[in-house]
Amino acid sequence: MILTRLMIRRHRVLITSWSVLLIALAGATVSAYQSTYPTPQQRRIAVELAQHNPATILLYGNLPDPGTPAQMFAWEIGAFATILAAIMAVLVAVALTRAAEDDGTLELVRACGVGPRVPLRSAFAILALVAAVLTVGCTVAAGLHTGRVDAITWPGAAAFGSVVGLTFLLVAVLAAVLAQVVPTAGGARILGFAAVGTAFGVRSIADTQHVGWLNWLSPLGLRATVRPFTGSRWWVLATYLLAALALAWLATVLHDRREYRAGLLRRRDRRESHLTIRSSLGLAARLARQPVAVWTVAVAAIGTLFSAMGSGVVDQSQGGDVGGFLGAQLGAGDPVAGYFAYCGTVVGMVASSFAVLSVLRSRRDETGGLTDHLLAAGIRRWAPLAAQVAVTALGTAAILVATGALSALVAPSVIDGTDVAGRSFGYIAGQWPAAMAMAGWTALLVGRWPRLSWLAWVPLVTSATLALLGQLLGVPRSVRDLGIFQHVPDIAAPNANIRGLLILLTFATAATLLGVAGITRRDIVTS
Numbered sequence: 001m002i003l004t005r006l007m008i009r010r011h012r013v014l015i016t017s018w019s020v021l022l023i024a025l026a027g028a029t030v031s032a033y034q035s036t037y038p039t040p041q042q043r044r045i046a047v048e049l050a051q052h053n054p055a056t057i058l059l060y061g062n063l064p065d066p067g068t069p070a071q072m073f074a075w076e077i078g079a080f081a082t083i084l085a086a087i088m089a090v091l092v093a094v095a096l097t098r099a100a101e102d103d104g105t106l107e108l109v110r111a112c113g114v115g116p117r118v119p120l121r122s123a124f125a126i127l128a129l130v131a132a133v134l135t136v137g138c139t140v141a142a143g144l145h146t147g148r149v150d151a152i153t154w155p156g157a158a159a160f161g162s163v164v165g166l167t168f169l170l171v172a173v174l175a176a177v178l179a180q181v182v183p184t185a186g187g188a189r190i191l192g193f194a195a196v197g198t199a200f201g202v203r204s205i206a207d208t209q210h211v212g213w214l215n216w217l218s219p220l221g222l223r224a225t226v227r228p229f230t231g232s233r234w235w236v237l238a239t240y241l242l243a244a245l246a247l248a249w250l251a252t253v254l255h256d257r258r259e260y261r262a263g264l265l266r267r268r269d270r271r272e273s274h275l276t277i278r279s280s281l282g283l284a285a286r287l288a289r290q291p292v293a294v295w296t297v298a299v300a301a302i303g304t305l306f307s308a309m310g311s312g313v314v315d316q317s318q319g320g321d322v323g324g325f326l327g328a329q330l331g332a333g334d335p336v337a338g339y340f341a342y343c344g345t346v347v348g349m350v351a352s353s354f355a356v357l358s359v360l361r362s363r364r365d366e367t368g369g370l371t372d373h374l375l376a377a378g379i380r381r382w383a384p385l386a387a388q389v390a391v392t393a394l395g396t397a398a399i400l401v402a403t404g405a406l407s408a409l410v411a412p413s414v415i416d417g418t419d420v421a422g423r424s425f426g427y428i429a430g431q432w433p434a435a436m437a438m439a440g441w442t443a444l445l446v447g448r449w450p451r452l453s454w455l456a457w458v459p460l461v462t463s464a465t466l467a468l469l470g471q472l473l474g475v476p477r478s479v480r481d482l483g484i485f486q487h488v489p490d491i492a493a494p495n496a497n498i499r500g501l502l503i504l505l506t507f508a509t510a511a512t513l514l515g516v517a518g519i520t521r522r523d524i525v526t527s
Contacts, residue, residue, distance in 0.1 A: 003109060004122040008129075010105075011095050013454050015126075018088040019133055021461060022081055022164065025469070027141025029077045032472045033069035034149045043067060050075075054208060058309050061207045061224055070151035070229040073142070074160055078223050082167045085134065086199065086219060089171035090192035092130065096123035097176050098185040101261055120176075120255050124248055127172045135165030151229055159232035163223050166240055170219040171196060173247040180254035183263035190294070196220075197298075280379050281387040285394075288358065292395040295354045296402050299347060303403040306343040307411040307424055336417035337490045340427040343407070345467050345485045348431030349460070351399050352484075355435040356456050358392040359442040363453050366446075366525055375524065382516045389443050389512050396435045404428035419492040430488035433504035434463075437484050440511030447515030450525055459484065 008015070047067030050056050056063075060079040064071055097120065100106050106119050139161030143154045174195055179188035199218040206214035206221060215221030225236045258264050277283045362385045365371050371384050404425040411424040442456040463483035470480040480486065487500025 003114060003118060004125050006109075007096055007100070007122055007126055011092065011126075014095060015092060015130055017457070017461070018084075018092070019130065019137065021465075022084055022088070022134060023137035023141050025077065025081055025084070026138040026160070026164070027144065028473055029469060030069075030073050030142055030145040030149050030152065033073045033076075043069070043072075047072075054309065057207050058204050061203065064227065064230045068151035068229065069149050070153075070156060073149075073152075074156075074223065074228045074230075078160065078163065078228070081138070081164050082220055082223055083196075083200065085164050085168040086171040086196045087193070089127075089168045090175045090189060090196060093123070093127060093172040093175035094179055094185050094188045094192060096126055098179040098182075098188045102185045107260075116260075117252065117255070120252060123176065124173070127169060127176075131165040131169035131172070133165075134168055135161045137161070138164045153229070156229035156232060159226055159234070159237075160228035162237050163226050163228055166237060166244070167219050167222050169244050170222070170240060170247070171199075173244050173251060174219070176251040177247055177254065180251055180258055181264050183261075183265065187263070279387070280374060280383040281390060283374070284384070284387040284391040287361075288391045288395055291354075291358070292398060295395075296399045299350050299354075299399050300403045300406050302350060303343065303347045303407045303428055304410050306346060307340075307407040308414055334417075334490070336415065336420060337423060337427075337492065339415075340411075340423045341486070341488065341490075343424070344427030344431055344488055347400070347403055347428050348434050348485045348488075349464050349467075351396055351403075351431060352435045352438040352460050354399060355392050355396050355439040356442050356460060358395060359388055359439050359446060360453060360456065362388045362443075363446045363450055366450070371524055381520045381524075385443060385447055385519050386512075386516050389439055389516075392439045393436060396439070397432055400429045400432050400435070422491055426491040427488050430501065431485065433501045433508065434484040434487070436508035437504040437511075440508035440515070443515035444511040444518070445515070446519070448518030448522070450522075 044067070047063060047065075050060075050063045050067070050072075060075050063075045100119070109119060110116065139154075139158045142152065142160050143157035145152045146154055146157070171192075175188065175192040178191040178195065179185070182188050182191060199220045202214055202218040203220045203224070206212060206218070207224070212224070215224045219240075222236075222240060226233055254264060277286060362371075365384065374384055375381060407428055408421040408425040412420045417423075438456070438460055441459055442453070445453045445456055463485050466475060466480045466483035467485040469475075470483070481500075484504060487504065489496035489498055489501075
């Protein structure tokens with residue numbers, strides 16, 4: 001019990017921030033589906049279009065009849081909630097298992113006489129507790145709208161909350177299994193996110209090809225098999241709960257068969273030859289080579305997917321029949337520009353996540369002792385952080401340019417409109433200043449207040465919420481403009497305003513300089 005409390009305290013910020021985000025997402029968006037489609041006729045038109053639009057089916061799944069506001073909420077927001085729950089599950093599960101092992105925490109704990117299985121059992125207890133919190137929180141958040149939104153009931157809300165909580169638990173124990181296979185926490189995260197991508201692909205194939213049984217093989221298919229607000233099937237939850245228990249047992253068995261701080265797969269052998277690196281910039285670039293390549297492939301795939309599925313959404317918007325979440329994203333202007341602005345926002349969020357993680361590597365190098373070794377070789381104190389920001393800027397640019405170029409090649413073949421290729425590229429590549437603002441903010445925290453580096457995620461999460469849900473929730477335009485993702489101008493417009501981008505770049509430069517200067521005025525922190 002003491003170990004469980006220690007791990008909860010250590011990861012309280014990660015767990016709390018994600019939990020609040022998911023519960024708030026569930027509670028704040030329900031009423032919008034009642035107000036967006038106030039009449040049965042408007043709702044019927046929107047439901048028919050959603051049920052026959054390949055793009056929306058690919059993204060959200062199949063919308064059941066009769067398409068009540070409650071069903072549309074579970075269909076659209078439920079898709080986002082379960083994906084976010086799966087991402088949260090990977091991050092939390094790896095942090096509780098392999099990351100705690102890699103950074104030496106579990107070594108100290110086991111030195112006190114704790115059994116080898118106890119840390120893993122404590123991790124499973126915390127994962128179950130978080131799943132319960134998500135279940136209860138999402139249930140209450142949705143259930144409070146009973147009587148105000150059509151077809152919202154407490155049993156349906158309980159089924160919806162159970163889907164979110166059990167999706168988290170399934171992916172978390174699956175990530176714990178994968179964490180026993182690879183030798184590092186970073187590898188476990190990559191495998192975990194690959195599993196989430198595979199689960200999304202399986203769910204998409206099941207819905208677009210009408211192969212319903214495939215949803216049983218995907219944690220993200222739980223929403224389709226339980227069917228919240230559509231004759232909720234409770235026995236399905238029991239089946240998936242047994243699957244989660246089986247995965248937990250498998251993780252325990254694999255844990256007993258591997259060595260401490262090692263995986264079932266051996267670490268790749270190192271080359272005998274030495275690398276010639278003449279500067280901190282060269283070292284940062286060498287270490288970032290593989291992550292940048294992985295992120296480029298992943299982000300390019302996401303951007304191309306959104307571009308390829310935009311034809312139906314644009315056609316539907318031109319007819320004035322798009323409502324709900326997508327309708328709020330497209331706005332009332334040119335549907336082509338609105339859709340590519342939405343795609344660019346999504347890609348910008350992912351690229352900004354890379355920028356934050358990349359700059360935070362300076363903090364990990366500092367606590368891990370690598371920075372001490374560099375300084376002992378005569379490197380100036382500000383150089384490692386400055387080099388990391390520079391590599392982050394180049395890496396983010398490579399990711400966005402590659403994604404924008406591939407999107408520009410695909411988009412004109414599926415979407416009709418004015419300057420489709422240019423808009424596709426411009427809205428994606430134009431997110432670079434936003435990503436740099438996040439990199440500069442992170443560098444400021446790492447350089448001056450390293451203990452507060454977790455605050456690097458706050459502007460990203462806030463801006464993402466304002467960009468995706470601000471208009472749907474009725475947030476004033478002046479407040480939404482405070483976010484960083486919706487300042488890319490339409491390059492096809494006669495007077496493109498780039499003032500927002502210049503402000504973001506100015507902030508990024510100033511924050512980076514303050515962070516680089518700040519690291520010269522404090523002690524280097526090592527673990």
